[in-house]
Amino acid sequence: MIIAFASQRGGVGKTTLALHVAGELARRGKRVALIDADPQESALGWALARAWSERPRRFAIIGLAYETLYREVPDIARANDHVIIDGPPRTARLTHxxxxxxxxxxxxxxxxxxxxxxxxxxxxxxxxxxxxxxxxTAAFVTNRVIPGTIIARAMAKPLFRSEIGRLPVEVRQRVLFAECLSRGLLAGELEPQGRAAGDIRRLVSAIGRLRP
Ligand SMILES: Nc1ncnc2c1ncn2[C@@H]1O[C@H](COP(=O)(O)OP(=O)(O)O)[C@@H](O)[C@H]1O
Ligand SMILES: [Mg+2]
Known part of the structure; x- marks a missing residue:
């Protein structure tokens, strides 16, 4: 399956979720490649930090931030169980x-x-x-939820009166995710039984249940 994390809005969590979903699928024994389609190369930066940390490589990360990337993806998909694409902000043509x-x-x-x-x-x-x-198939997922806030409750309603549905899971605001991004780590490695890892396991299962 080829799963893209996309939004023209920057800073919503595309890279964080793409890396963690790739890591979780790899943990489940799948062969995974992650395509960094963002010219800012944050996922590649994560891979570089990871190489310095001397943690094992769990999935391939390939930089393909150009408008014909869809021509390369089928070959990469044939060589893997799953391909995860970390999408760019702003540029409509690249997101397309x-x-x-x-x-x-x-x-x-x-x-x-x-x-x-x-x-x-x-x-x-x-x-x-x-x-x-x-x-x-497309679905929203709410990220960085702080439970109990008015803004979190407000999210429950108007956003999702849209043709596109929402995954029945949410990822909460957790410091561990922010630490992992800059250090080349995955939340599940630092705290396998932690809440951040639990959010990601539920997210992966919900994505797996998405049907065309
Ligand atoms: N669930 C979360 N909890 C805490 N910090 C988060 C979470 N999701 C993303 N972040 C932080 O928000 C910032 C933007 O996330 P990022 O994944 O880079 O977004 P995007 O790829 O959409 O630009 C990063 O500093 C990241 O660590
Ligand atoms: Mg990003």
């Missing part, structure tokens, strides 16, 4: 190429009005690609 390459698209959104307003851009892009690729 990511959607063309993917089977499933997960759109992270953070609690707050800004994400609610800007979601239309990515929804429109998904709909455009679905015209010629009807089996492309």
């Amino acid at each position: 190429a990511v959607l063309v390459a993917a089977d499933r698209v997960v759109i992270p959104v953070q609690p707050g009005p800004f994400d609610i307003w800007t979601r239309h851009e990515i929804v429109d892009l998904v709909k455009q690609v679905q015209v010629f690729k009807p089996r492309l």
Whole structure:
């Protein structure tokens, strides 16, 4: 399966979730490649930090931040059980190429009005690609939830009156995720029984249940 994390909004958690989902699938014994489709190369930066940390490599990370990346993905997919694509912010053409390459698209959104307003851009892009690729399935996932806040409760309603559904799981705001990104680590390695790792296991299972 080719799973893309996409949103033209930066800082919503595409890279964090892409790396952790790749890591969790690898932990489950799958052969995984992660494509860094962001010219800012944050996932490649994570791989570099990881190499310095001397932790074992768990999945391949390939930099492919160009508009014809969808032509390369089928070969990479044949060599792996799963391909994860970490999408770019802003650039619509690159995001379009990511959607063309993917089977499933997960759109992270953070609690707050800004994400609610800007979601239309990515929804429109998904709909455009679905015209010629009807089996492309997309879902929102709420990331960085702080339970009990008014803003978290507000998320429960208006955001998801949209053609695109929401995964029945959420990823909470956890310091461990932020630490992992800069240090080349995965939450499940530092705290295998921790809550961050639990969020990711549930996210991976929910993505697995997404159907076209
Ligand atoms: N669930 C989370 N809990 C805490 N920090 C998070 C979480 N998700 C993302 N972050 C932090 O938010 C910032 C942006 O996340 P990132 O994955 O780089 O987003 P994007 O790839 O969409 O730009 C990073 O500093 C990251 O560590
Ligand atoms: Mg990113």
